[in-house]
Amino acid sequence: MSIDSMNIENIKKIFKNKNAHFVDDFKEFSVLVPLVTINDEIHILFEIRSQNLSQPGEVSFPGGAIEDGENYYLAGLRELNEELGIEYSKVEKIAKLDYFATPFNFVIYPYLVYIHNFDFDILKINKDEVESVFTVPLSYFFNTKPLKYKINVKMEPPKDYPYHLIPNGKNYNWRKGYYKTYFYLYEDKVIWGLTARIIEDFIYDLKKMLP
Numbered sequence: 001m002s003i004d005s006m007n008i009e010n011i012k013k014i015f016k017n018k019n020a021h022f023v024d025d026f027k028e029f030s031v032l033v034p035l036v037t038i039n040d041e042i043h044i045l046f047e048i049r050s051q052n053l054s055q056p057g058e059v060s061f062p063g064g065a066i067e068d069g070e071n072y073y074l075a076g077l078r079e080l081n082e083e084l085g086i087e088y089s090k091v092e093k094i095a096k097l098d099y100f101a102t103p104f105n106f107v108i109y110p111y112l113v114y115i116h117n118f119d120f121d122i123l124k125i126n127k128d129e130v131e132s133v134f135t136v137p138l139s140y141f142f143n144t145k146p147l148k149y150k151i152n153v154k155m156e157p158p159k160d161y162p163y164h165l166i167p168n169g170k171n172y173n174w175r176k177g178y179y180k181t182y183f184y185l186y187e188d189k190v191i192w193g194l195t196a197r198i199i200e201d202f203i204y205d206l207k208k209m210l211p
Contacts, residue, residue, distance in 0.1 A: 026107045029061030030076035033097065033110055033202060036118035043135035044199070045115070046191065047083065050131050057131065059191045061110070061198070072109045085124025086135065098199060098201050100194060103153050103179055110198045111138050136186050141203050146182040146196055153177045 022028070032047040049058050062080040066072060069071065073093060080086050097110040155174040163169040182196035191199070 002016070002081065007142075020115045022101065023106050025105050026101065026103060028107045028109065029060040029063055029065045030066050030079070030109045030111070031198070032071045032076040032091075033061055033078050033096070033198060034080070034091075034110045035138070038118070038127070038135060042137060042138040042140070045118075045133060045135050046189075047133050049130040050127060050129050052128055058193070058195075059189060060195050063108075063110075064111075073111050076109075076111050076113075083126050083129050085126070086122065087113060089090065090118075090122075092116060097205075100197060102194070103177070108194055110202075112202065134189065134193075136189075140186060141184065141199055142206070144184060145201050146184050148185075149181045150178040151181060153179050 036043050036045050045062075046059050049056055049060055051057065062081075062083050063076050066075040069195040070078075072164055073096070077088055077091060080091065081088065092114045094112040097112055099110065100106075100108045102108070120133075125133065132163060156175050159161075163172070166172050181193060182195065184191040184199065184201050186198050
């Protein structure tokens with residue numbers, strides 16, 4: 001079919017089952033927010049990243065890059081299994097949480113899950129990716145407000161940018177933005193960045209939905 005012979009019905013058919021996604025050079029990641037029960041209390045499970053990875057020693061959730069053609073949630077499950085050895089059958093999906101796009105061309109898809117019959121002894125930690133794990137009671141986040149800061153984000157065109165093609169050239173009034181960074185300080189652990197933002201968003205929804 002040529003563009004000249006195309007009609008509106010053809011276009012409807014082509015786009016009928018289209019799934020929307022982020023355009024440009026965004027890299028997509030899936031992470032799991034794992035809830036576990038310890039001594040009859042709900043905790044959140046965290047990892048500390050291996051020294052072999054980027055951002056070594058930082059607190060994070062299980063997760064990683066989504067491979068081509070991979071289901072977002074299953075990508076998170078795969079990463080959880082690869083990093084901590086937790087079997088798929090032990091994981092129950094509760095909800096897809098709000099997702100995040102960053103100025104660094106990342107899109108993060110978080111999923112809230114529950115790990116049944118959790119015990120630290122079931123873990124088979126992949127030391128190439130995970131230095132250690134720890135948990136934090138959900139009540140801590142429920143009762144603690146994170147520290148909040150904003151980082152200014154600005155446009156910096158390259159030297160060969162075609163200013164002659166835009167109004168006002170080099171004096172163009174570029175928009176400015178900001179990027180939020182949150183911090184939770186729990187005992188000797190610093191939970192910050194996207195991990196803290198995901199938690200804050202989850203806790204906000206949890207409080208909002210409580211009767």
